[in-house]
Each structure stands twice: as structure tokens, then as C-alpha cells.
Amino acid sequence: MTAISSNSNTEDVIVIENLNKWYGNFHVLRDINLRVKKGERIVICGPSGSGKSTMIRCINRLEEFQEGSLVVDGVEMIEDVKNIETIRKDVGMVFQHFNLFPHLTILENLTLGPIWVQKKPKAEAEEIAMKYLERVKIPDQANKYPGQLSGGQQQRVAIARSLCMNPNIMLFDEPTSALDPEMIKEVLDVMIELAQEGMTMLCVTHEMGFAKKVADRVIFMDGGEIVEENEPEAFFSNPQVDRTQQFLEQILNH
Amino acid sequence: MFNEKTIEEVKSANRKASSDATSTAFYNNPRIRGLFYQVALVAGLLYFFVTVIGNTLDNMEATGIKTGFAFLDAAAGYDVLMSLISFESTDTYARIFVVGFLNTILVSVIGIFFATLFGFIFGVAYFSHNWLIRKLAVVYVEIFRNIPLLLQVFFWYFAVLSSLPSARQSLSLGEAVFLNVRGLYFPKLVGGDLAWVVWTVLALAIGGVFYLRRWAKKRQEITGEQFPVLKASLALIIFAPLMAAALTGFPFTVDYPALKGFNYFGGVTVIPELMALSIALSVYTGAFIAEAVRAGIQSIPRGQTEAARSLGLRENKIMSLIIVPQAMRVIVPLLNSEYQSLVKNSTLAAAIGYPDLFNVFVGTALNQTGQAIETIFMTIIVYFIVNMVISFLMNRFNSAVSLVSR
Amino acid sequence: MKEFQPSSPRSAPVKSVGLIAWLRDNLFSSIPNAVVTIAFISFLAYYIPLLIDWAFLSANFKGETEAACVNDGACWVFVNAWSYQFFYGTYPPEEVWRINLTIVLLILVIIGSFTLPKSIRLKTSIAAWLLLPVVGIALLDGRLLGLEMVSTDLWGGFSLNVFMATASIVVAFPFSFLWALGRRSDMPFIRSVSVTFIEFFRGVPVLSLFFMGSVMLPLFFAEGTNVDKLIRVWLVLIFFMSGYMAEVFRGGVQAVPKGQYEAADSIGLGYWQKIMLIILPQVIKISMPNILATFVMLFKNTTFLLIIGIPEVVQTLQTALSNSYWLGGHALEGYLFVFLVFWGSCFGMSLLASRIERTMNTDKRD
Secondary structure: OHHHHHHHOOOEEEEEEEEEEEEOOEEEEEEEEEEEEOOOEEEEEOOOOOOHHHHHHHHOOOOOOOEEEEEEOOEEOOOOHHHHHHHHHHEEEEOOOOOOOOOOOHHHHHHHHHHHOOOOOHHHHHHHHHHHHHHOOOHHHOOOOHHHOOHHHHHHHHHHHHHOOOOOEEEEEOOOOOOOHHHHHHHHHHHHHHHHOOOEEEEEOOOHHHHHHHOOEEEEEEOOEEEEEEOHHHHHHOOOEHHHHHHHHHHHOO | OOOHHHHHHHHHHHHHHHHHHHHOOHHHOHHHHHHHHHHHHHHHHHHHHHHHHHHHHHHHHHHOOOOOOHHHHOEOOOOOOOOOOOOOOOOEHHHHHHHHHHHHHHHHHHHHHHHHHHHHHHHHHOOOOOHHHHHHHHHHHHHHOOOOHHHHHHHHHHHHHHHOOOHHHOEEEOOOEEEEOOEEEEOEEEEOOOHHHHHHHHHHHHHHHHHHHHHHHHHHHHHOOOOOHHHHHHHHHHHHHHHHHHHOOOOEEEEOOEEEOOEEEOOEEEOHHHHHHHHHHHHHHHHHHHHHHHHHHHOOOHHHHHHHHHOOOOHHHHHHHHHHHHHHHHHHHHHHHHHHHHHHHHHHHHHHOOOOHHHHHHHHHHHHHOOHHHHHHHHHHHHHHHHHHHHHHHHHHHHHHOOOOO | OEOOOOOOOOOOOHHHOHHHHHHHHHOOOOHHHHHHHHHHHHHHHHHHHHHHHHHHHOOEOOOOOHHHOOOOOOEHHHHHHHHHHHHHOOOOHHHOHHHHHHHHHHHHHHHHHHHOOHHHHHHHHHHHHHHHHHHHHHHHHOHHHOOOOOOHHHOOHHHHHHHHHHHHHHHHHHHHHHHHHHHOOOOHHHHHHHHHHHHHHHHOOHHHHHHHHHHHHHHHOOOOOOOOHHHHHHHHHHHHHHHHHHHHHHHHHHHOOHHHHHHHHHOOOOHHHHHHHHHHHHHHHHHHHHHHHHHHHHHHHHHHHHHHOOOEHHHHHHHHHOOOOOOOOOHHHHHHHHHHHHHHHHHHHHHHHHHHHHHHHHHHHO
């Protein structure tokens, strides 16, 4: 199989080949091909309904797909509980609506994964959690509940929660779209810092400033397919496809 | 434009007006109005109660009904169908009150247990992967909560249980459990000399489970290793008493129900009245609890499960760490009111003659003594107290499962 | 510049859509699931034909007496022969048009309160609802209208269940609104009286209320007054209902946004103007699903009247079952019939309630 042979290239941590997905009879993802190298930062943009969220949700199997192959860190995604678990442990995800667990404190949100998945002692898990809370600059909120935090703080906690699992790849699904404007920066700062440390990142976002600053590649999707991908410089200054240009005009003029 | 003087004038005019209000237009003062309404209500209520009490006393005198609680010490003079404590017809009304109370508690406990069981099974079945099971849950809920409880009690009692075979043709399960038109019979364990050893071991095993949980949690905190607490607890509770029984030479005799003449004797007997009432109460309330469980689970956003999955948690851990604690916050208050209505609905015993508190007291005792007010209020107070106890326990439970204030 | 040509969508692979995919996802997604499905279907395949055979194919429909039931299946003749009593009790057949007319009026009022032009709907329908019990009682009893009197002993059957439930909720409506306002009042005495009333009637078993109505209430009236048993029970049902409805309204009053009160105050409306013009219409709309749910509960509870000897439909059924001409064991047919009648009405109302709730939720989103 092609999927297995591509494993030999250890540089590529994510290999997506001919991925197709349907919701019922609706063809949401059409022949997606994407390779992501270790440490690469990729920004995915596109109009709503273009399939960008669905694509990155396939990478940790929150969505199933019907055709094609997907290999994450040398593990092929097949219908096997163990495989899916291995991949999920390796891939962190940050959601648009944070999805913190409201019945647990911030610290408990962070230690849940290390304790129950990585089977770490509580003290060690808390130590890791505090380390990441300090990195996202809210160690003083550790014993509060998510409902007591602002949106920006919650999203930083959500990033820290993923980092506690020590993932190799981070997926961001519109992490700033549900935030008030003045809180976007605090979240983007954390993401930029993470990018500078060499984390492999796939971000679905419309923050074009962020894309210009950190992305190695920008991908534009529409109608369930990848329309154009390029380095940010070229992508923004010289789009190759009319649809891309049209989209950029719309979002940059606002 | 205003100058200083005009404003001062307006102010003083206002002051004057408001001080006038107390003398001329006092009825426009909200506080006085409020007071007036309340005084009127008090007067109305007082008049109502005085008239009612006066009428009642007159009426009771006219019909020769006694008042007071002296009747409680009198011999009741009638027997009850079923009693958890010894009772004969020469015993007092006070004792029959206790008999009825215990029977009410018995049917309520059985009803609450099975209603919870049915409710959780069908509530979770709403989310089954199997379409047939999902539809089964819908059908169960929509059928049983939309048919009056009394009809269901009658259905089980008159249409199902009374069409069971007679004692001689009993349905039997391994010659130990028998079901016939007179009731359900199953064997009873009668302890011998050393039975206390087994019971003690059982009690120790139950205590051991709590210790085991604490130990497993401690160990996980220190080493991170998980321990299969549920399996180990089950094994402990089952095997420890069995071992003890084997070592003491099984100090039990089993009292099997046996056919003597026209009926079965020995073992434990469940009369059909109790069966019909328990089945109807559990099935009916179970349908409401299933709805509550479904609402509780549905109240959790999809994102919670997705976030837990993306952390790599297994499905059973997602259930026990994320879904259940959050769903319980919605479910427990609803359970509280369902349990309370189950206890209130158990008064339908009167319809088929199961001797619960309501039946033996408001039914028979009232009829014999004519002391409506005493008997009805004694009974009502018991239901109030039982429901307050349920409410108290459920609120304790609620604060235990949802420590979060938000 | 390249032009973007969207690739044409392909249809999904056969195994992921259509009947086969549906079957695989919903019935055979795993081995245990498949086992459950097969067991379930074989169970249904075995019992449904038996049920159909009993209820229809070998059932007895024609005839007047038990002797007509010759086939093995259900004896629907029983239900047929007693259907008049099940619906009208022992009401004299030549006067039965009065029951029918009352039911027609009830249906008209229900239809009217949903279809009248919006400008007059609320006022007209409230007035119609409040008049309905008076008109109904006058018709059924007859004396006021110069008709022959039909004493309440003769009222019965399913129509009595409907009348008791409707008459109680209608009269309880204004009272319960007052109790709800009382519970939210700033005046401590009014508040505590309201709370006591509401919690008392919600807390006691409804059966004990019926006993109060039948045994205790007569003691409360002045000597010599003889209040009809049905009216006493009606009184008790009104109290019971207003306790429950007060809580429904309290929820509704709380759901009206604070801004509505402030807006009403700012245009200078007095307390009662504010309540009647601004708050009440919104509360009724918001509470509609819960009012229906409470009514379903009340309607089911009217069967409890049997225990104090009022010949509602279940009592009539019990009488029919013990009738010496019909001792052949028709309990199953009888209960199934009454099940169906109640289930149909209660399920219908539940559906209506959830539909209203859905439209309300979509309204909110707009």
C-alpha cells in the first residue's frame, strides 16, 4: 500500500492520501492529499462549510472517513481501538468552544489525561500541569472552575490541557473565533510561542496576521478540496487561483 | 433654564407633598397598602378557620363523633392481609398504624429500587447503537407514562396476576420459586448456629470494599497505577462470604415453599397485591425516570465527549469521569421529585386492598371510628415526613455528586 | 490566474449510504448488536402475528351478548356492548345530547383559542374558558335552563373524567396565578400563606385530598348544608390543581425578562395593569407546555376518583367486568380499550406540548 511505503520517509508526521468523506450522500472532503513534516506549522483557511474543520478532525478520528488513507506518526488510522488510542495520545486538539470540563477545577482538567491515560502519579501530574499553567500565564487560577474564567483564559487552559499530554502534533480548530476581540491576542501569543518551540501545528483560523507570522504553509480550502497551498508570503501577495484571491479580498477588507 | 431658586421651590413643594401624603392620600403609600392587604388576608383566613372549626365541632356533636386520639389505644378489631410485624385483630389502632407504615415503606423501597433500575436502563437505551433498542426505549416511555397509574395497577392485578394458574398448577423455577394466583413464593435462608460468622464476613467484605476504594485511590495518586476496583469489590463481596460458609460447613438450611393442601407454605411469600402495586409503580415511575436520565445525558454538549476523546480517554472512562458526574446534576433533582410522587402514588394500594398506611388507616380505621380529621392528618403527616426525608437524602446526594458551584 | 473548477461530487461508496449502510450502522454494527437485533426481531416475528390474530383475525366483533363471542380471539363485543356506559356513565340516553353539546362547546373553545384573530384571541378565549364550566354544569344538570334535572349520581364514564379535569384546571387557573404572584410578593405574610398553600397541596397524596373532599369537607359546612359530593371533589381538585399550576406559573413569571417589568414601570403602569397587560399574556405563552403537562397529570389522576366511589370510566369498567352476564373474563379487552382511550388523549397532549415547545425555541432564536 502506498500509505505504508510513505512511512519510510520519517520526515512526514502526517500523510493524508486521497481522503474522501461523505455525510450521508453529501461529499464533504474530496481527494485530500496532504503531507506535514515534523515541526511544520500549517494554517488552513477557507469559507465556512469548506471542510477545513472536518479535515483536521479526521486526523484524531473525531470524524470517520470512507476512502483514502491517513498515517499519523507512522501509525495508520484503521478501524482499531488500539490504533485510534495511540494516535489520540500523540495528537492534541484545541476546540473553538474550549470544551473544558465544567465540573472539574482547572488543575483537575489538566491532570485528567496524565492521570487516567498516561497513568502518572497525582503529584507528578500536578507538577506538569502547573508547569504548563505557568507557560500560559495563569498559574493563579489553578483551583478555580472553568465557569469563573474569561474566554481567553479558558482557551489558554484548553491549550495547556492538551500540552500536558506531551503531544507531537497540535490541532487548532478555530481557537479564537468564539473570543472577544481583546482576548484574541493573549491566545495567539501562546500559540506563537508554541510555534517558535518547534511544535508541529495545524491551525484552522482566519487570523491572517498569525498566518503571516508563523506559518510555513497556508492552505486554502473550498467545497471540500484543497484549492491552493503555498508559503504565506506568496499565498498572500500572489494567489494563483481566482477563488483564493476572492476569499482573501473578502476577509482582508474587513 | 432653571435657576437655583426655582429648583429649591420645586424641592420644598415636593417635600410638602410627601409629608401631606401621610395625612391625605395615605392609601397611595405602598407600605400602607401592603399592610392593608396583609391585614385583610389575615382577617379573611381567621374568619374562614373560625367558621370551619365552629361548623366542624357542631357537626361532630350532632353526629356523635368523638374527638382526640384516645381511639389509638382501642383494639382495632380487624385483621390485615399482610404485616411485617406480628399483628392480631385484638391489637390497637396505634399498632395498625405502624403495620401500615411499614407496608408503605416496603412497597416504596421496592418501587424506588426497580423504578430506578428501569429508568436508568431505558434512559441509557435511548443512546444505544442499536436502532431497535432506541425505539424500544421510546415506546416504553411513551406508553407507560401516558396511561393512568390506577389503570396499570388494575391491569397487573386483575388482568395479569389473577389469570395465573392455581396453586396446584403453579409456574415454577427449579422447584424452588413458585408463581401462582395466590402470589410469588421463594425459598428463605434460615441461619444455623454458625451463621453469624458468615454474616460478619459479609459485613466485613462490604466494609472492605470502602477500604479497597480508598487504598486504590491512594495508590493511584502515588504510583499512577490503576486498580480494577469494581471487579475486585464484586469478587470480595461474593467470594468472602462463600468461603466463610464453606469453612463453617454451610450453617444454613433452606426453607423451600411446599404445597400443602391448596397452597404453598414456607419460604417467603409475596402477595399478589404487593406484586401488582410494585410492578405498576416501578414501570410507571421508571418511564418518568428514563426521561430524566435521557434529559440529563442530552444536556451534556457533544464537545465534552470530543474533548475527552482527544485526550485519549477510553469510552468507559469518558462515561464515568465526564458524562455521569455532569448528567447527575440534572438527573438527581428530577429523581427527587419522582421518588416523592412514587411514595404518594403508593396510596393507590387502597384500590386493590394492599394494606399500606393509607388503606388501613384512612380506609378502614376512619370508617370504623368516624374520626376523619385525626386519621387523615396523622396519615398526611407521615407522607410529608417521608418525603422530607427523601428530599433531604437526595439533596445530600446531589451536593455529593456536584461539588461544583460554578 | 487559474480559474477554480470545483470537482464534481462523487456519490458515496455503496456501503456507506442507503439501506445497507443504515442496517449496518443501526442494527449490525457489532456482533453483540447483531445478536440483540436477531433475538429482538425473532421475538417480534413470533408474538406480533399471535397478537394480530387475537385482536383482529379470530376476534369477535358482532353481537350483543357474551354468547356472541364464539371465536378464540378477543371479545370486542364486550367493549361494544358497554361503550355507552364507558363514555356517558348512567346518564339517561334521551338526555345524552347535553353531554355531546358540552363536548362540542369544549372543542370549539379549544379551537377558538388557537385560531381566533390575534387582536381578540386572548380576551375572548379567557372569557370563553371561564364561562365554559358554568355553561357545562347548567347544561348537564339542567335545572337552570329549565331542562329536566339529571342528578350527579348519574354522571359518569369517560366524559366525567374529561369534565372534572377541564372544570378543575379552568377554575384553578386564576387562583394559581394569584398564588404564584403571592409567592413572589414582598409582603411576608402573603408570601408565607402562599408558600404553605402551594406546598401543602403539592405535598400530600392526591388520594388523601379526595378523602378530605368526601369525608372531611362535609364537616366544615354549616349544619344542614348539603353540598353535592361531585362538587366537593371538584373543589378539592381545584385546590390540588392550583398548587401545581402555581409552580408552573412561578416558573413562567421568572422566565419573563426583567426588562419587561422595567419597561412596564417606565411607561407608568400600575401593578395590576402591569400584571394583566404585560406579564400575564407572556406567562401564559411561556408556560403552555408545562400547563399541558400538568393537565395530563390531572387528567390521569381523575381515575383515582374511583376509590371514593365516583363512577368515572375505570369504575364503570370494573362494574362491567363484575356484571353477571359478562363473567367470561374480559378484563384484557376492557383494560386495553380504556388504555387506548387514555393513551390516545394523553399522548396527543404530550405531542402538542412538545410541538409548542419546539416552535417557542425557534422563535427565541430568531
